[in-house]
Amino acid sequence: MYIEMNEIVEKLAGLLKIPSPTGDTSAAIDFVGNLFRELGIKTVLTGKGALIATIPGNDTSKSVTLSGHVDTLGAMVKEIKDNGRLKLSQLGGYIMSTVEGEHVQISTLDGKKYTGTLIITKASSHVHGDETRTLDRTTSNMEVRLDEVVSNREDVESLGIQVGDFVSFDPRVVVTPSGFIKSRHLDDKAGVIAIYGIAKQIINEGLSPKFTTHFFISNYEEVGHGASAAIPDDTFEFIAVDMAAPGEGQTSDEFSVTICAKDSTGPYDLELRKRLVELCKANNIRYKMDIYPYYGSDGSAALRSGYDLKVGLIGPGVDASHSFERTHRDAIEETIKLGVAYLTEK
Structure with a gap:
């Protein structure tokens, strides 16, 4: 065949x-x-x-x-935080550490698309030292940093982003010459x-x-x-x-x-x-x-x-x-x- x-x-x-x-x-x-x-x-x-x-x-x-x-697997916006970042609620069973640092897309109810990155709340080792390494990777300690000029909840809401919006992870698809397909x-x-x-x-x-x-x-x-x-x-x-x-x-x-x-x-x-x-x-x-x-x-x-x-x-x-x-x-x-x-x- x-x-x-x-x-x-x-x-x-x-x-x-x-x-x-x-x-x-x-x-x-x-x-x-x-x-x-x-x-x-x-x-x-x-x-x-x-x-x-x-x-x-x-x-x-x-x-x-x-x-x-x-x-x-994916997520939904659970909360728009006072600092203009997003807290997530998981869709599906995955360990949060496996998506740390991943690029994401937020889809609003009116069809707009925004990008961001999922990071821990104390991401800079130059600021937080060992706490960056030891912080538990949970939804409580992770947030989406939007690629928009926002600094508070009102700025984010003005974009049309709200609780319940869907969040998807960048699959980063790669097909290798040896026949492997790497992707989320x-x-x-x-x-x-x-x-x-x-x-x-x-x-x-x-x-x-x-x-x-x-x-x-x-x-x-x-x-x-x-x-x-x-x-x-x-x-x-x-x-x-x-x-x-x-x-x-x-x-x-x-x-x-x-x-x-x-x-x-x-x-x-x-x-x-x-x-x-x-x-x-x-x-x-x-x-x-x-x-x-x-x-x-x-x-x-x-x-x-x-x-x-x-x-x-x-x-x-x-x-x-x-x-x-x-x-x-x-x-x-x-x-x-x-x-x-x-x-x-x-």
Whole structure:
């Protein structure tokens, strides 16, 4: 199977550069929707703004759903401080030290965009000495320094910035000659672009899925309820396509598709996992098996919401998850291969 990975990586870089913190994802949803529609695939939006693209299958009596999430870690303005700086409230589970010094963008309700930098409140070691080094990196001790001439709350409010405005982190996307993609928010934009790659491969090769196939692009996964509703009613199997997490004690790597056996919510479906492993072996797909003790997925959300489904989880290995992440194009390619085999092989 030949997959045009240069085009896939190019589309991934474009998606990564679109700010989409949980709750402010419409631009990224539009981007992905356009990718599907360019393939001739019909799309619809759910009530809370998720995207569903559908390819009819040979058997239309029931369907399978593959899900990835386009929402990312981010923040909201919690407070405009007297010194003209911003205190934040987190969106998603990340350690504040991993975003210290990051460039940010603030999006106001009236569509204005402002930039700034997230720093600790005592950032200068020349002023604060050892306190700069020892200060706890928490939301209480960190603030956004705006790139505007402001010195108090009134100055900031005059710009149109207010509590509740969304804050996104600069992804700093880099694609290396050796095939690595370095960026924030590969969780789960690498998974979303793999789903697009699966759909593109099916369309371009003239393949027919065994069952009608829905591609569900969720937009609230980072806060736990991404695929908790609106999964098509005739779905009997659900595959979450989300990042795998390499690290100490894990088998995942940045070059393979990982099949997750269990995460913090419990085991994924055994029969479905066996079938995914058999497909990897039969098609020479590089794969790993892993367990994630501090992890949940859209599959977890679907099960918690009471859906009666077989649920599996696959995805490309992403190093340093919820920090400054990295994956390799090979991991995305192997994920695409497994997705195509799962949907089309008898």
